[in-house]
Each structure stands twice: as C-alpha cells, then as structure tokens.
Amino acid sequence: GAGVSQSPSNKVTEKGKDVELRCDPISGHTALYWYRQSLGQGLEFLIYFQGNSAPDKSGLPSDRFSAERTGGSVSTLTIQRTQQEDSAVYLCASSPRGAGTQYFGPGTRLTVL
Amino acid sequence: DQQVKQNSPSLSVQEGRISILNCDYTNSMFDYFLWYKKYPAEGPTFLISISSIKDKNEDGRFTVFLNKSAKHLSLHIVPSQPGDSAVYFCAASFPSTGNQFYFGTGTSLTVIP
Numbered sequence: 001g002a003g004v005s006q007s008p009s010n011k012v013t014e015k016g017k018d019v020e021l022r023c024d025p026i027s028g029h030t031a032l033y034w035y036r037q038s039l040g041q042g043l044e045f046l047i048y049f050q051g052n053s054a055p056d057k058s059g060l061p062s063d064r065f066s067a068e069r070t071g072g073s074v075s076t077l078t079i080q081r082t083q084q085e086d087s088a089v090y091l092c093a094s095s096p097r098g099a100g101t102q103y104f105g106p107g108t109r110l111t112v113l
Numbered sequence: 114d115q116q117v118k119q120n121s122p123s124l125s126v127q128e129g130r131i132s133i134l135n136c137d138y139t140n141s142m143f144d145y146f147l148w149y150k151k152y153p154a155e156g157p158t159f160l161i162s163i164s165s166i167k168d169k170n171e172d173g174r175f176t177v178f179l180n181k182s183a184k185h186l187s188l189h190i191v192p193s194q195p196g197d198s199a200v201y202f203c204a205a206s207f208p209s210t211g212n213q214f215y216f217g218t219g220t221s222l223t224v225i226p
Binding site for chain 1: 115117119147149154155156157158159162202204213214215216217218219
C-alpha cells in the first residue's frame with residue numbers, strides 16, 4: 001500500500017511569509033507525528049496526534065507553529081511569519097497506534113530566505 | 114537537552130567487515146529503542162528495535178545490543194555492504210510518553226567497496 005506522503009517536497013519562501021506543509025499518513029494509522037531536522041541536528045519532535053485525543057503540542061518551538069489533523073487523516077503544519085531559523089526538513093510519520101514503529105514520509109525541505 | 118546522543122557523526126567501513134554504530138542515552142526511564150536508516154532525500158525507515166527487557170535483538174545482518182547499566186545502545190551490521198551506506202538514527206521512548214520519540218543526531222555510515 002501507499003506510504004506516508006508529504007507535499008510539497010521543497011518550499012522556498014521569504015522571511016515573514018506563512019507556509020503550509022501537508023502530510024498524508026498511511027491509511028488506518030491513528031497516530032501522526034511531525035518532526036523537523038535542522039542542518040546537523042537530530043530529529044526534533046514537534047507535535048503528535050492520536051485518534052480524537054487532544055494533540056501533544058509540547059514540541060512546537062513557538063506560537064508561530066500550529067498543526068491540525070482533519071478527519072483523523074490528513075495533517076497540515078502551518079508556520080506563520082517564517083524566520084530563517086525555520087529552515088529545515090520537516091518530516092511527518094504515522095504509526096498504527098500510539099507507540100511503536102513510525103513510518104516516515106520523505107519530508108519537506110523548507111528554505112526561508 | 115539532548116537525551117539521546119550519537120557521538121560519532123560519521124563512520125567508514127570496508128565492505129564485508131563489521132559496522133558498529135553507537136548510541137548513548139541519559140534517561141534511565143527509556144524502555145524502547147529503535148534504529149532508523151535514512152537515505153538522502155528520503156524519510157527514515159525503521160530498521161530494528163529492542164525493548165528494555167532484552168539485551169539483544171537480531172534480524173539478519175543487523176543486531177542491536179542494549180546495555181542498560183551503561184545507558185548504551187549499539188547497532189552491529191555484519192557483513193557490511195555498500196547499500197548499507199546511509200545515515201543511521203537511534204531513537205528512544207518511555208512509557209508515559211509513548212507518543213514521543215527522542216532521536217539522536219545520526220551517524221553517517223559509508224561502506225567502501
């Protein structure tokens with residue numbers, strides 16, 4: 001079956017603009033995660049959705065970052081008023097339940113000029 | 114605060130020899146550990162995992178060892194193949210935050226033919 005997909009694969013934006021990154025998880029996976037990987041860094045947890053529960057937003061770095069998951073499936077990560085330090089690869093992952101193996105998408109490379 | 118550390122950013126190994134990738138963690142509450150492999154422009158893919166009730170898990174050429182007293186995890190690849198060249202991330206989680214995985218910064222493995 002199809003894996004996790006993310007769009008766009010690359011996004012170049014100007015400082016101060018808003019961006020939306022999309023993630024389509026594997027069908028039937030109840031858990032969805034967003035991570036980012038800045039240059040030379042490990043994967044940094046951003047936010048986690050599990051079914052209809054309130055999301056775990058503990059990893060969001062500032063209030064410019066938000067995410068939603070509609071209908072328990074597709075998720076959108078929004079970054080408002082982008083800054084150059086937001087430049088990173090943003091990875092989405094899903095898993096069949098709230099713990100265990102996560103299946104990653106290919107990521108969105110965001111460049112803020 | 115990096116709770117999972119991979120202190121070797123890179124490793125080169127001759128084809129056919131053993132590759133040993135190391136990972137250290139600081140939180141003794143971690144009870145589940147995973148290794149992911151990442152090729153350029155792709156998302157990480159799950160490789161192998163180990164629960165804290167075990168000290169070894171083997172899957173083909175890949176073996177993960179866990180030393181809880183030393184808070185140390187290692188991945189052995191025997192024999193190493195050129196296709197194993199990738200970035201390897203270790204990750205850890207603990208029960209109360211089963212949704213959040215803590216990732217290391219990755220080790221880039223190059224297997225020389």
